Amino acid sequence: MASLARQFVGLKCPPISTKKLVNRINHQSKQQIQKARIAAQASAAVVTNAQTRERLKLKEIFEDAYERCRTTPMEGVAFTVDDFHSALEKYDFDSEVGTKVKGTVFSVEANGALVDITAKSSAYLPIREASLHTIKHVEEAGIFPGLREEFVVVGENESDDSLVLSLRSIQYDLAWERCRQLQAEDVVVKGKLVGANKGGVVALVEGLRGFVPFSQISTKSTAEELLEKELPLKFVEVDEEQSRLVLSNRKAMADSQAQLGIGSVVLGTVQSLKPYGAFIDIGGINGLLHVSQISHDRVSDIATVLQPGDTLKVMILSHDRERGRVSLSTKKLEPTPGDMIRNPKLVFEKAEEMAQTFRQRIAQAEAMARADMLRFQPESGLTLNSDGILGPLTSELPEDGLDLSEIPPAEDL
Numbered sequence: 001m002a003s004l005a006r007q008f009v010g011l012k013c014p015p016i017s018t019k020k021l022v023n024r025i026n027h028q029s030k031q032q033i034q035k036a037r038i039a040a041q042a043s044a045a046v047v048t049n050a051q052t053r054e055r056l057k058l059k060e061i062f063e064d065a066y067e068r069c070r071t072t073p074m075e076g077v078a079f080t081v082d083d084f085h086s087a088l089e090k091y092d093f094d095s096e097v098g099t100k101v102k103g104t105v106f107s108v109e110a111n112g113a114l115v116d117i118t119a120k121s122s123a124y125l126p127i128r129e130a131s132l133h134t135i136k137h138v139e140e141a142g143i144f145p146g147l148r149e150e151f152v153v154v155g156e157n158e159s160d161d162s163l164v165l166s167l168r169s170i171q172y173d174l175a176w177e178r179c180r181q182l183q184a185e186d187v188v189v190k191g192k193l194v195g196a197n198k199g200g201v202v203a204l205v206e207g208l209r210g211f212v213p214f215s216q217i218s219t220k221s222t223a224e225e226l227l228e229k230e231l232p233l234k235f236v237e238v239d240e241e242q243s244r245l246v247l248s249n250r251k252a253m254a255d256s257q258a259q260l261g262i263g264s265v266v267l268g269t270v271q272s273l274k275p276y277g278a279f280i281d282i283g284g285i286n287g288l289l290h291v292s293q294i295s296h297d298r299v300s301d302i303a304t305v306l307q308p309g310d311t312l313k314v315m316i317l318s319h320d321r322e323r324g325r326v327s328l329s330t331k332k333l334e335p336t337p338g339d340m341i342r343n344p345k346l347v348f349e350k351a352e353e354m355a356q357t358f359r360q361r362i363a364q365a366e367a368m369a370r371a372d373m374l375r376f377q378p379e380s381g382l383t384l385n386s387d388g389i390l391g392p393l394t395s396e397l398p399e400d401g402l403d404l405s406e407i408p409p410a411e412d413l
Contacts, residue, residue: 097153103165105147113138115151115165122162129154129166132175132207141167175206176240182206183235188252191233196223203233203247210245218253253285262316263359265351268328270310278306280314280328287326289314294330296337305341312344313351315358332358 103115103123112126131141151165182189191203191210200213201223212233219226232252237244268280268287277290289306291299299305306312314328330340330347333354339347347354 097155099153100150100170101153101165103149103151105143105145105149107145108138108143110137113143117151117163117165119163123151123153123165124157124162125151125165125167129164129168132168132171143167171207175208176238178206179208179235179238179245180240183238186234188232188234188255190230191247192230193226193228196227201226203231205233205245205247208245210247212247212249216248216250218250262318263355263362264316265313265333265355266316268312268314270306270308270312272308273302273306275302278302280312282314282326282328285326287314287316287328289328289330292331293317293328295340296331296334297341299341305344313348315351315355 101117101123103117105113105125106116106122107114110127112124112130115123115125117123125138125143127135127138130138130143133141135141149167150170151167152169153163154166154169155164156162157164189205191205191212193201193203193212194209195202200211200215201217203210203212210233212231214223216236217226217231219231231249233247233249234251234255235246236248236251237246239245266282268282271279271281271286273279275291277288277293280287280289291302294302294305312330313333314330315332317327317329317332319326330344333347333351334340335346335350335354
């Protein structure tokens with residue numbers, strides 16, 4: 001190593017010129033920049049040429065299309081003008097007032113709903129035309145987006161030429177038809193009293209306002225006392241052309257009372273409690289369930305057994321049609337004395353069965369009474385047949401009457 005070092009001793013190198021080195025680097029950089037510029041210009045020229053060719057091609061296409069539209073506009077078109085008119089006629093409809101159209105609700109708002117009826121513009125259903133009843137929002141009438149229904153045209157909105165639709169008109173016609181049907185069937189309906197005047201009261205039936213004269217109301221309550229209450233009604237007159245709907249409460253009550261046979265079981269609702277008994281509503285007629293007829297066991301406080309609003313089964317004990325009084329009983333329906341107090345559910349389950357037993361006892365007592373009468377009055381020429389029906393005396397029975405010594409006494413009713 002020492003000898004090698006000595007060999008380099010005395011060597012002299014010429015100094016490096018920094019100026020020449022810098023000039024060389026600058027020259028090389030300029031060459032590279034020049035080459036980049038040439039390449040960019042060439043690329044730009046290529047892009048520009050391509051865009052130009054594309055624009056020229058589009059121009060030719062547009063010019064050709066324009067020429068064909070100007071000279072032969074229907075060439076190659078399968079959908080003709082006649083086809084267009086046919087399509088319009090297919091989806092067009094008569095927009096005169098009274099025309100029924102199918103439509104789909106697509107929007108609801110506070111005052112109505114917008115309906116698509118495939119016309120040039122949507123139709124409008126005002127809230128006043130949405131239902132036969134008074135409502136505050138169309139949703140109360142079951143109108144929601146997506147509902148498809150049949151409407152009737154009732155007018156046109158001049159501001160935008162849109163049609164005004166109605167469901168109320170359709171429901172109105174259906175209500176009159178329903179009332180005519182109910183009148184033909186002579187059925188009893190419930191009507192809510194909503195108004196009064198000097199001649200009678202106004203009742204809502206099937207959505208229509210009917211008139212009930214005071215002479216056709218069986219109750220002695222005043223008009224003010226009857227408002228907002230429901231009464232059983234029958235149709236007297238149904239005249240749509242004259243808008244006359246006359247109803248009768250008396251006719252309805254007469255039919256209801258005719259069905260109140262002694263021993264029959266009816267469903268009732270407790271209306272009020274008194275110290276002497278409970279008043280029960282049985283189909284629009286008030287009957288009295290006397291405290292002594294509630295149970296065989298003594299009932300000291302009626303409120304411990306019954307409460308206003310309770311629903312129960314009762315049996316008809318008597319019915320005074322002239323005075324309008326009906327006597328009821330749950331005592332006769334008890335399978336075991338005291339069940340009405342301890343197990344009223346059992347009483348209602350066995351009601352029909354116990355009532356049938358009661359009616360059989362009544363029939364037996366009546367038959368024995370008639371037989372007893374014939375025993376002491378054979379000169380009447382009448383007797384009872386095997387079915388217990390009173391008829392002329394036959395050779396089957398002795399002329400001196402029947403021997404009733406073997407007939408057991410009737411049970412206590």
